[in-house]
Amino acid sequence: MGFGPTPQSNDLMSRGSERYPSVQNFRKILMMMAVVAAAAMLLLATGPAMLPSHAQHSPVNANAANCNCVIIRVDDIQDYWKQKPQIALLDIFINDSASLSVGMVMNHFGSDPVIVNKVKEGGSLFEYGIHGWDHVDYATLSAPQQQETISKAQAKMESVMGRSAKVFLPPYNGFDTNTLIAIKLSGLEIISASKADANPYAPANDTLGIMHMPQSTTYGFTGSDGRSHQWRTIEEMKSAVDADIDARGWAVVTIHPQDFATYDENGKMLDLADRERLDTFKAFMQQLREEGKTLATFERAVQTMNRE
Numbered sequence: 605m606g607f608g609p610t611p612q613s614n615d616l617m618s619r620g621s622e623r624y625p626s627v628q629n630f631r632k633i634l635m636m637m638a639v640v641a642a643a644a645m646l647l648l649a650t651g652p653a654m655l656p657s658h659a660q661h662s663p664v665n666a667n668a669a670n671c672n673c674v675i676i677r678v679d680d681i682q683d684y685w686k687q688k689p690q691i692a693l694l695d696i697f698i699n700d701s702a703s704l705s706v707g708m709v710m711n712h713f714g715s716d717p718v719i720v721n722k723v724k725e726g727g728s729l730f731e732y733g734i735h736g737w738d739h740v741d742y743a744t745l746s747a748p749q750q751q752e753t754i755s756k757a758q759a760k761m762e763s764v765m766g767r768s769a770k771v772f773l774p775p776y777n778g779f780d781t782n783t784l785i786a787i788k789l790s791g792l793e794i795i796s797a798s799k800a801d802a803n804p805y806a807p808a809n810d811t812l813g814i815m816h817m818p819q820s821t822t823y824g825f826t827g828s829d830g831r832s833h834q835w836r837t838i839e840e841m842k843s844a845v846d847a848d849i850d851a852r853g854w855a856v857v858t859i860h861p862q863d864f865a866t867y868d869e870n871g872k873m874l875d876l877a878d879r880e881r882l883d884t885f886k887a888f889m890q891q892l893r894e895e896g897k898t899l900a901t902f903e904r905a906v907q908t909m910n911r912e
């Protein structure tokens with residue numbers, strides 16, 4: 605049960621219903637009210653800035669250290685699906701001792717020893733991120749659905765991987781204010797979506813205290829025919845990375861297992877790694893390092909920026 609490549613999927617933030625059915629637990633209601641009030645202030649404070657815009661850039665916090673780092677984020681890691689491309693891409697980072705933020709679809713992660721053990725093999729190089737409970741656009745879920753599924757995802761992360769996630773990588777890059785409340789309630793601190801996220805960028809945070817670190821670019825994307833998988837060149841990725849490091853001190857590149865798979869003549873994805881795509885991405889990582897950039901996780905990038 606694979607998910608199509610989605611890096612270019614629409615990722616507007618403002619969809620989704622806002623319903624609050626009754627909650628039994630009084631303390632939970634109080635906590636929710638406090639968080640909702642904070643979220644309302646966030647909306648008031650940011651106003652039109654919440655509207656998706658690709659033109660907006662927050663200036664780098666003058667007091668923050670320039671991280672000069674690139675965070676590579678992989679989405680769609682899951683059990684029993686395109687194992688060979690998944691393993692081959694995770695091995696790039698393990699063999700190269702490079703940091704990676706690993707986004708797992710938690711309802712479909714935890715039973716396949718091939719995938720789970722490979723993620724565990726990354727040890728402290730790998731940061732764990734929640735890429736949804738199911739692979740759905742969170743902006744289409746109600747507030748209680750978001751809270752319940754993100755809480756379940758976090759509990760499963762702790763039981764399967766032995767540590768909690770600090771990062772939420774929303775499927776389809778879709779989220780709304782209820783998502784921010786839900787991730788806050790589950791102890792997540794960072795969200796990485798697309799540049800439709802016009803909140804202040806980390807190391808600043810929103811009024812809920814969540815840090816926003818949207819992606820700069822993606823390696824693969826869906827072609828204009830809406831079906832074929834295509835790839836950016838090293839030069840295209842580097843130009844997006846350089847622009848964001850200039851603007852905010854860090855950059856995020858999103859990859860998918862689909863970017864490292866072989867496709868047959870009809871464009872069907874096979875459970876077979878593509879050596880050339882792997883080598884191209886390794887060369888990209890090598891060039892970043894030769895330019896003095898650090899490969900980091902989201903958490904380490906934030907630590908670096910807050911050091912001064």
Ligand SMILES: [Zn+2]
Pocket residue numbers: 607610679680735739775776
């Ligand atoms: Zn995804």
